[in-house]
Amino acid sequence: xxxxxxxxxxxxxxxxxxxxxxxxxxxxxxxxxxxxxxxxxxxxxxxxxxxxxxxxxxxxxxxxxxxxxxxxxxxxxxxxxxxxxxxxxxxxxxxxxxxxxxxxxxxxxxxxxxxxxxxxxxxxxxxxxxxxxxxxxxxxxxxxxxxxxxxxxxxxxxxxxxxxxxxxxxxxxxxxxxxxxxxxxxxxxxxxxxxxxxxxxxxxxxxxxxxxxxxxxxxxxxxxxxxxxxxxxxxxxxxxxxxxxxxxxxxxxxxxxxxxxxxxxxxxxxxxxxxxxxxxxxxxxxxxxxxxxxxxxxxxxxxxxxxxxxxxxxxxxxx
Numbered sequence: 001x002x003x004x005x006x007x008x009x010x011x012x013x014x015x016x017x018x019x020x021x022x023x024x025x026x027x028x029x030x031x032x033x034x035x036x037x038x039x040x041x042x043x044x045x046x047x048x049x050x051x052x053x054x055x056x057x058x059x060x061x062x063x064x065x066x067x068x069x070x071x072x073x074x075x076x077x078x079x080x081x082x083x084x085x086x087x088x089x090x091x092x093x094x095x096x097x098x099x100x101x102x103x104x105x106x107x108x109x110x111x112x113x114x115x116x117x118x119x120x121x122x123x124x125x126x127x128x129x130x131x132x133x134x135x136x137x138x139x140x141x142x143x144x145x146x147x148x149x150x151x152x153x154x155x156x157x158x159x160x161x162x163x164x165x166x167x168x169x170x171x172x173x174x175x176x177x178x179x180x181x182x183x184x185x186x187x188x189x190x191x192x193x194x195x196x197x198x199x200x201x202x203x204x205x206x207x208x209x210x211x212x213x214x215x216x217x218x219x220x221x222x223x224x225x226x227x228x229x230x231x232x233x234x235x236x237x238x239x240x241x242x243x244x245x246x247x248x249x250x251x252x253x254x255x256x257x258x259x260x261x262x263x264x265x266x267x268x269x270x271x272x273x274x275x276x277x278x279x280x281x282x283x284x285x286x287x288x289x290x291x292x293x294x295x296x297x298x299x300x301x302x303x304x305x306x307x308x309x310x311x312x313x314x315x316x317x318x319x
Contacts, residue, residue: 045180045184046180046181046182046183046184047111047177047178047179047180047181047182047187048178048182049110049182050108050110050111050113050114051110053110053113053114053117054109054110054111054113054114054117055110055113056103056109056110057099057100057103057109057110057113058099058103058106058109058110058111058112058113058114058116059096059099059100059103059109059113060113061113061114061116061117062092062095062096062099062112062113062116063096064117065092065116065117065119065120066089066092066093066096068120068124068310069085069088069089069092069120070085070089071309071310072085072127072309072310073085073086073089074301075308075309075310077294077298077301077302078213078291078294078295078298078302079147080146080147080148080152080154080157080213080287080290081127081144081147081157082212082213083147083154083157083158083161083209083213083214084123084143084157084158084161084162084165086205086208086209086212086213087158087161087162087205087209088120088123088165090201090204090205090208091197091198091201091205092116094197094200094201094204095112095116095194095197098196098197098200099112099113105193106190106193107181107185107187107189107190108181108182108187108190111177111178111181111182111187111190112190112194114177115173115174115177118173118176118177119165119169119170119173119177121173122165122169122172122173123165123169126140126169127309128309130144131309137164137168137169137268137271138268138271138272138275139160139163139164139167139168139268139271139272139274139275140161140164140168142160142164142272142275142276142279143157143160143161143163143164143275146160146279147160147161149287150282150287151282151283151284151285151286151287152279152281152282152283152286152287153214153216153217153281153283153286153290154209154210154213154214154216154217154290155214155216155217156278156279156281157213158209158217159278160275160278160279163271163274163275163278164271164275166239166240166243167239167242167243167267167270167271167274168267168268168271170240170243170247171243171244171246171247171249171250171267172247172250172267174187174191174243174244174247174250175247175250175251179244179247179248179251188244191240191244192240194240195240206218211297212294212297212298213290213293213294213297214290214293214294215293246263246266246267249263250263250264
């Protein structure tokens with residue numbers, strides 16, 4: 001009976017977070033590309049060509065990011081901070097598989113690879129600062145606090161970290177990589193196409209988080225249906241629409257210190273509010289259950305855990 005109550009409680013948490021806070025991942029139902037009909041308002045101007053850094057297909061950069069995340073995943077082991085590197089690695093792997101099959105899916109696959117590196121660098125910078133006792137963005141601070149203590153679920157760890165990395169970090173990564181293509185057209189169509197990869201990766205991510213860290217995640221996934229997944233997909237598309245608009249705002253604010261400060265603060269504030277909404281619903285005894293489950297599931301892998309965080313490979317880093 002207690003296990004049933006826990007599963008139902010977790011189902012309510014995830015459902016509530018997905019539909020009230022806007023989900024970080026899409027469903028495995030049909031994909032409806034609604035955001036592609038919303039026109040870009042990006043400032044004019046071409047972005048730099050990134051073929052030299054990432055290859056024409058972008059795969060050099062995507063593979064580098066995937067390898068870095070695998071190293072973080074191994075480093076954290078059963079620490080609850082490992083949930084996000086697993087989620088992030090699997091999504092990056094799905095991106096790699098799409099590009100290996102058909103890089104022409106994107107107008108600028110090299111630019112997508114470069115954006116992936118700039119995006120990852122924000123996570124890498126944050127997690128190393130955290131491990132060294134440094135200051136990190138508040139949305140990330142909330143995610144790290146939940147990972148460190150309390151009876152939170154794998155769903156909490158997943159959603160809080162995704163909220164911080166996407167809602168807080170992603171606009172800055174997009175702005176840094178460039179919101180236009182090398183030909184001067186907006187990168188928004190490529191940004192919208194990526195929703196298909198999110199949609200395709202959902203089941204694999206939830207199943208693996210459940211296998212490695214928290215079996216409640218697998219139970220919750222099995223209770224959903226195609227309409228739940230479709231609703232989640234449309235919400236995440238709307239969420240990522242907001243990310244692109246924030247990147248446009250950051251780009252437009254360049255050179256205007258006051259406007260840049262306002263834009264940055266609004267991005268931080270929205271991510272912080274979302275984090276506080278997600279940070280609800282502890283289940284008594286859940287940390288101990290999760291830790292025991294993970295130690296059994298990853299018994300062989302834990303013996304190989306490295307002693308130091310990954311340091312990266314400068315050959316594949318971008319300027």
